[in-house]
Amino acid sequence: MSALLTNAILFTLSVFTLAMVLTLIRLFKGPSAQDRVLALDYLYILAMLMMLVLGIRYASDTYFEAALLIALFGFVGSFALAKFLLRGEVIE
Amino acid sequence: MNSLQVLPFWVEVLTAVLLVLSSLFGLIGALGLLRMKDFFQRMHPPALASTLGAWCVALASIVYFSALKEGPVLHAWLIPILLAITVPVTTLLLARTGLFRKRMAGDDVPPEVSDGRQQGH
Amino acid sequence: MKRLFPAPLLSLSLWGLWLLLNLSLSPGNLLLGALLGFFAPYIFAPLRPSPARIRKPGAALRLFLLVGRDVVVSNLAVAWGVLRAGRRPPRSAFVKVPLDLHDAHGLAALAMICTVVPGTVWSELALDRSVLLMHVFDLDDEAAFIEHFKSTYERPLMEIFQ
Secondary structure, X not given: OOXXXXXXXXXXXXXXXXXXXXXXXXXXXXXXXXXXXXXXXXXXXXXXXXXXXXXXXXXXXXXXHHHHHHHHHHHHHHHHHHHHHHHOOOOO | XXXXXXXXXXXXXXXXXXXXXXXXXXXXXXXXXXXXOOHHHHOOOHHHHHHHHHHHHHHHHHHHHHHHHOOOOOHHHHHXXXXXXXXXXXXXXXXXXXXXXXXXXXXXXXXOOOHHHOOOO | OOOOOOOHHHHHHHHHHHHHHHOOOOHHHHHHHHHHHHHHHHXXXXXXXXXXXXXXXXXXXXHHHHHHHHHHHHHHHHHHHHHOOOOOOOOOEEEEEEOOOOOHHHHHHHHHHHXXXXXXXXXXXXXXXXXXXXXXXXXXXXXXXHHHHHHHHHHHHHHHHO
């Protein structure tokens, strides 16, 4: 892995971390509950993308499975929260 | 499979460019989420990262692992497909939740679209 | 044959998905995937209100490519709108679109396409499925937008599903 790719991966991970910090600000600030659910869902997506980048960095297949898991859990979690806000219960 | 293996230069350049591009899309999405003034406007920027951001990372992963193992390694495109199926469902439900809660609070959003309920407005 | 495979496309895609997830073409995996594809339509039959019949696979493929191109273009438009938000805030608005497509599967596909393309989010559907409420990120001309939306997405879906 050349210096170009190593530095590019380092840059990518730092920019994703910065994006996560900005999303965290929205999570704390969001005037309504649905803003916070949106921020949480976006954090899950950013975490999944970081997993894939780490998979390239360590050249391993395990990170791909972890990324799939994060995507699934993020979807289920955000869906449950949104359903709860809409109806007051998750499974009717 | 060894990360010390030397890969052709164009593979590394392509992977590096795609990764940097995807991180920039993620950052623009987060900026939009933070800066927009209305909940419904805030729903659109995160879709940037989950479409083009995920496409770029998946493409980088395909290019890199295919060069590493010297054969096509295509499993990374499952991620954009999974995201394309699950993210619209969450976004749609959040949009309906936002509309519902804003209508209950009496905010400035369009009234319900169904004919049976639009009586006496 | 139709009684054995009530949803052939679903069975086929599940088989391919299983092989892709396990990254192997060994006979054991081929058999497991085939079993999964065979039994899944029966297991999920109680959930499905009506069978989905896709009439024109060619039109579906063309729509798929069109959506892919629109995703890229709209992503760049939304990114540009976010970066420009300081000088010119994006004019977001709710748009009411009268619908001609009434098939349930077509409407589901339309909802997914409309939401996966950044810049439009499907918000609410009338109970008699005649009107749709959508939120658009940057709206210039409402009538032109409705016309563009109906001709680009609704017409191919009506060809495919009705």
